[in-house]
Amino acid sequence: MPRRLTGAAPCIERVATRVADASDTPDAPDTPGASEASEAERAVILEEFWADAAHRGTPLIEAIDGDPDHCVATFLWRGHRATRQVLLLAEGIVDRTDLAASRLSPLPGTDIWHLSYRLRADHRASYRMAADISPGEPPASAALLQQRLLSLSVYAAPDPLNSRRMAGRWPDRDASVFELPQAPARQWTERAAAGVPWGRVERHRLPAGVLGAERDVWAYLPPGYKAAELPVLVLCDGDMWFGRLAFQDTLDALIADGALPPLAVLAPDAVDRDTRRRELDAHESHVSFLADELLPWAAGRWPLTTDPARTLVAGQGLGGLTSLYAGFLRPERFGNVLAQSAPVSRLSGGPSRPVAVRLDVGLREGEILDHHRDLYEVLRSRGCPVTLGEYNGGHDWACWRCCLAEGLVELLGH
Template identity: 55%
Template sequence: MSDCTDVDATPRPVTGPRMTRLARQLEAARDPAARDALTEAFWAEAARTGTPLVEELDDAPGHRAVTFLWRGHRATRRVLLMAPGLTGHDRLADSLLHHLPGTDIWHLGLRLRADHRGSYRMVADISAGAAPADPALLQRRLLALRAHGGADPLNPARIATRWRDAQDSVFALPEAPPQPWVARRPAVPRGGVERHAVAAGVLGAERDVWVYLPPAAVPYRPAHEPGQQGRLPLLVLCDGDMWFDRLGLQDTLDALIADGLLPPLAVLAPDAVGTATRRLELGGRESYVSFLADEVVPWASARWPLTARADRTVVAGQGLGGMTALYAGLTRPERFGGIVAQSPSLWWRPGLEPGAVAPDAIGTPWLATLAAGLRDGLPAGRGPVRGAAVRFDVGLHEGAMAEHTEALQAVLRARGHRVTRNLHNGGHDYACWRGFLADALVELVGSSLDVDAAESQGGTGAAHRSAGRPSGLSAGPAAR
C-alpha cells in the first residue's frame, strides 16, 4: 500500500473515464435503439461491479475518480447526493447529480484521494414542475428532500443510521485503512450483550444501559495487578443504542478478543434515548459525567468483576459523545484513565441552548481553556488533571475540527497527558469511527490475553499481533 497522505485530499468535481467514454458512444449512436442498448449495457456493468464507480486518473496519481450513479425514470426531476464531508449543507444544489440526456442515467463525479472512506445516501425528487429559479427556494426544497434519502440500490455495503430505519451506503477507496473485524465470525466465541434499566438519579429518569461481557471461554489473566486478578478492563461508551442495537459492536469485540488484540473486557454503553435528550445531556455536562462515574460504573461493579483501576478504564464517544468523554476523563481522573474522542464537538461550551451549534470558533476551544486551568471550570477539590491517555480520531473533511483538536492536543500535552491524534481522510461518519474505535481500544487497553488460550478459541494469537498494529474494520464489498 503506497502512502498518499501528502497528496491533496480536497474533493473536486471530475468526469470519470467511463462517463466520458459513454457520452462519446451515445453521441455516435445511429438511432434510439443503439442508445438504449448502450444504456442497458452500462447499467448491467454497474450492477456487476457495484457503485460508486471507482477509476484511476492518469493526470492525478494518488486520487480516484468516484462516480455516484442513480437510475431514474420519467418522473425524476433531480437527484441529490448526501455524503458527510463531501457535500455541504449550505449549498445543496452543488450536490445534485447530472442527467445524461436521452438516458435514465444520473451521475456525479468527484476526484477523491485514494485513502478516502465514507457513507452516503441518495434521493430522487419526483415532484412536478421545474426547479425553483431562486437559489434560496431551491435550497429549501432540497433541505426537505433530504429526509427521504436512502441507500444506493447498486451498492451492497451498508451501515445503519441513527434514529432512522433506513440505511446508508458505504464506500472505501483502495488505500483506505482496512477494517478486518467488522463482520461476524462464526468460528469465534460470542460474548454476551444485555440491556438493563439503570436508575439515573442525577438525570431524573431511568436509562437503558447496554452491557457487553466477553466470552467466558477465554480466560483473562492480568499480570501485576494486586487485588485485581480476574477483573475485567472496562470501556464506558456513549450512544449504546447505536453501537450495540444497530452497528453490532459485539462482533468486533469478539473478534479482537479471539485474535489476542484485546484482553476480555466489559463495556457499559447507555442509550442516547433520542435527539432532544442527547443534545440536552451530552457535552461538557457534570450531570451526565456523574451519571457515568457515580451511578453506571458502581451499579455494574456490584454485579460483575470490573477493574477499579483508572488506567484500565476507557471512556469513549463520538461528536457530542466525544466531548462527553473528554470532559469525563479530564474531570474524573480517578475513574477514567483513557479517553477516546472521535470527532469531538469542541464547539460546545456552557450556556448554549440545547440543540444549538456554535459556529466554528477560531483559536482555542472552551475545553482547552478548561483543561489549562485558566478558568473556574473544574469541579471543586479535584484540581488539575494529569496523566490521562487520550486518543483523537478526526476527519480531514470536518471543518475546523482538525484545528480545534490540535489546539486542545497542545494544551493536554503541556499538562502531562499522553495524546495521539489520528487524522483520517473522511468525515463525521460512523463508517470511519467503527474502524478507528477498534484501533483505539487496542492502543489504550492492549492485550493481556494468554496466547495459547487465544489460539485455542479460534483466534490468531501472537502471530496476528506481531504482524502489526490494526487499522480498523473491513469496509465489505465496496472496498475496491
C-alpha cells in the same frame, strides 16, 4: 472540499460516445425502421451499462493516470421521465449550505444521472441519495432551490446500486458506504471468523437518579470470562453501537485475535436526539451518572476492575466531548479517554492529573479538525499522554467504527 469534476468521468464519456454512435445511422433518415433500430441499440447499451454498474457496485471508482494518490468516484442514479433532479448527501464531501452543487447531472438521451468527484485515494464515507419527482421544474432562485433541496434531503436513502449499508437511527435512514482503494483496512470491524467464540450482549434498565430518569444500558461480556477483574469500556451511544452497528462482532474479533484482553463494555442509550444534545454536552451530571451510578451498578453484577488505568471512556461527537470531560473531571475513575470528532472548543480546563487520551478526527471536519489539533498541543504541553489520529473523511460513523477499534487496541491492548 473534494473537487467536483467539471466534465464527465471516463466511464460516463464512454457510454455517451456509444449512445451517440448508435444514434448516427448511415441510412437515410426516411429509411423504414432506422430510428427503431437505433433506439433498440441505445436500450441495449444502457442495459449493459446498468448491469455493469450493479455488478461493480457504486460509486464507480476509476484511477487517474499519473496520479496514484487520487481517484475519480462517480455516483449514479437511474432516472425516468418524472425525475427532475437527484441530490447526493455524502459526509465530508457535500457542502450542506450549497446543496445545488451536489446535484447529479443527466446524460442526454439516457436514463443516467451522474456526479463525479476527484478524491484522495484513502477516502471513506457514508452517503444517501434522493430523487426529486415533484411536478414542475426546480426553482430558478438559489434560495428557493436550497430550500427545496433541504426538504428533499429528508427523504434521502441508501444507493440501490451499493450493497454496503450502515444502519441509521431516529429519523435518519440507513446509509450506503464507500471506500477508496487506499482507505485504512477495516481490520476487526467485520464478523469474526467461524469458530471464534461469541461474547454476550445484554440490555438492562437501571435507575439514573442524577439524570432524573431511568436509562437503558447495553452490556457486553466477553466469551468465557473468569472471576478475574475485567477491564472496562464505558461507551456512549449504546443504541447505535450495539443496537444498530453490531459492535459486539468487532469486540469478539479483537479478543480472539489477542489485540484486546477480554473486557466488559457498558454502553448507555442516548434515548433520542433532544436528550442526547441536552445531556452529552460536558455536563457534570452525566459524568456523575457514569462514574457514580453506572460503574458501581455494573460492579455489583460482574467482576469489573476499579483501576482507572484499565478503565476507558469513549464517544463520538457530543459523546466524545462527554468522554473528555469525564476523564478531566474524574481521572480517578477514568484513566483513559478516546474522543472522536468532538466539539472540543466547548471544553475548558484540563485533567487534574494525567490521563491517556486518544483523539480521532476527520480531515473533512473543518473547524473541528483545527480544534483537535489545538487540544492535542495543549494536552501534550501539560504532560498528558496523548495521540492524535486523522483520517480522510468527515463526521461519520463509517469512519468512527474503524478508528474505535484501533483506539481500543492503543489504550487497552497492552
